[in-house]
Amino acid sequence: AQSVTQPDIHITVSEGASLELRCNYSYGATPYLFWYVQSPGQGLQLLLKYFSGDTLVQGIKGFEAEFKRSQSSFNLRKPSVHWSDAAEYFCAVGEAAGNKLTFGGGTRVLVKP
């Protein structure tokens, strides 16, 4: 069965500093990988996705993620964080057949002024 681990439950970062959120997955075949963001009281917004090809993927809001098969990781990065990036971030893995997603437990990001 597939699983996703986000080791960091909370991260605090200063505005303007860089951010990296970790994600490790367990999946038998080539995974479909996603990062979603959830602001308070809102649903999940897709930041970026990896299906195949270039292992460095660009997303919205200045985020990027790198797929590393050897490490079973798909870490999310942003070079310079804005106060509006304070939210909860979820990594997810999907089956190639394209139905349900399995989510990690989420990482809550707090941005200090």
Add this chain to the structure above:
Amino acid sequence: GAGVSQSPSNKVTEKGKDVELRCDPISGHTALYWYRQSLGQGLEFLIYFQGNSAPDKSGLPSDRFSAERTGGSVSTLTIQRTQQEDSAVYLCASSSKGRLPLHFGNGTRLTVT
């Protein structure tokens, strides 16, 4: 175009009452998913509809939970004889032809008192 729409946005109910939660997917999306987001449990898959196929109900936690999708569009999630542990945010998502990624609504926050 319009995104996934869920109603109500908030629902407070007494223990033992039945509740119905509604999801209106993105127009043209044939696949519809229900997830539950609760403290300590993260995001749990509940049920998946794809076109006219039999739904994947493997995530429903008990027989008090059921869902239907009428006319291949709007879906209703019904929880009978609600319990306090049913308190959570119920998220609906849809996708085009069952292909990833999923597009989420803002959720219904259910509180059982």
